[in-house]
Amino acid sequence: QSALTQPPSASGSPGQSVTISCTGTSSDVGGYNYVSWYQQHPGKAPKLIIYEVTKRPSGVPDRFSGSKSGNTASLTVSGLQAEDEADYYCSSYAGNSNVLFGGGTKLTVL
Amino acid sequence: EGQLVESGGGLVQPGGSLRLSCAASGFTFSDYYMSWVRQAPGKGLECVANIKEDGSEKFYVDSVKGRFAISRDNAHNSVYLQMNSLRTEDTAVYYCGRGRSALDYWGQGSLVTVSS
Numbered sequence: 001q002s003a004l005t006q007p008p009s010a011s012g013s014p015g016q017s018v019t020i021s022c023t024g025t026s027s028d029v030g031g032y033n034y035v036s037w038y039q040q041h042p043g044k045a046p047k048l049i050i051y052e053v054t055k056r057p058s059g060v061p062d063r064f065s066g067s068k069s070g071n072t073a074s075l076t077v078s079g080l081q082a083e084d085e086a087d088y089y090c091s092s093y094a095g096n097s098n099v100l101f102g103g104g105t106k107l108t109v110l
Numbered sequence: 111e112g113q114l115v116e117s118g119g120g121l122v123q124p125g126g127s128l129r130l131s132c133a134a135s136g137f138t139f140s141d142y143y144m145s146w147v148r149q150a151p152g153k154g155l156e157c158v159a160n161i162k163e164d165g166s167e168k169f170y171v172d173s174v175k176g177r178f179a180i181s182r183d184n185a186h187n188s189v190y191l192q193m194n195s196l197r198t199e200d201t202a203v204y205y206c207g208r209g210r211s212a213l214d215y216w217g218q219g220s221l222v223t224v225s226s
Contacts, residue, residue: 003154034211038155045205045219046147046155051212089155093211097162097169099145101155 004029004090006102012080013110020105022073022090028100030071034093037066037075040104041086050075077107085109112136112215114206119220122196130191130220132206139187140164143210146180146191148202149219156202159191160210174200196224 005023012018022029022037029035035053038046048057050066053073063078073092077084090102118130130146145160159180160169168180179192189206201224207213 003156032211036212038213045216046213047216048212048214051214057214091155091157091211097160097167097210098171099157099160099211101147101157104154 002100004092004100004102006088006090006105008103009106009108011108011110012077014080014082016080017076017078018080018107019074019076020088020090020107022075022092022102024071024073024092024094024100026071028071028092028094029068029073031095032093033068035066035068035073036091037064037073038089038091039084039086040089046089080109082109112208114208114215114217116204116206116217116220119204119222121223121225123226124196124198124224126196126224127192127194128196128222130193130204130206130222132189132191132217134187134189134208137208137215140184142208144182144189145207145210145213146189146204147207147213147216148200148204148222150199150202153202158204161189193222196222198224200224 037050040046053068088105146158161180177195182189203219205219206217208215
């Protein structure tokens with residue numbers, strides 16, 4: 001039950017795009033199309049922004065997009081805005097109701 | 111709009127017990143998996159346990175197996191986490207969430223501190 005691997009930090013200037021990776025194995029990310037991404041601001045509960053690899057819940061801006069290739073999923077934030085500065089976590093279903101999270105990536109808007 | 115409200119956190123000594131509750135409203139509770147996710151201070155998220163809609167299937171992360179028990183009461187729209195034999199490493203904010211692989215509603219979190 002190892003955590004998924006995310007870079008600890010990422011950054012970009014307002015208006016730019018940034019991509020955060022999430023690497024797992026064929027038993028989790030690569031084996032299921034159940035990758036989710038969460039945004040968490042300091043002191044707040046996480047918020048679901050991407051589910052089933054590419055889908056966005058109602059109300060989430062289309063600046064947020066998800067993809068997957070093999071055992072690595074990615075979150076892309078386009079047109080960076082100041083309010084996008086937050087921690088981002090990926091998660092993946094890993095079978096038998098097991099859900100793994102990544103270690104989190106702190107996104108800084110320069 | 112769904113809402114989840116946790117309660118029951120607090121300070122407990124190592125080896126002690128706590129029971130967390132999560133009250134749901136605004137959606138048909140019995141239609142959804144429910145999960146407990148924790149976040150240690152300054153650390154990432156970890157799925158601790160989840161439970162099927164009818165309570166017939168339960169999952170636990172290895173580190174809490176045999177110590178924690180998840181349950182639900184669909185008549186009262188609530189999910190619970192009974193935590194026994196608590197360790198200092200269980201110190202965290204505990205969130206309940208709606209769903210299993212994608213948690214679309216989260217509670218505000220309940221802080222559990224295990225310390226002597």
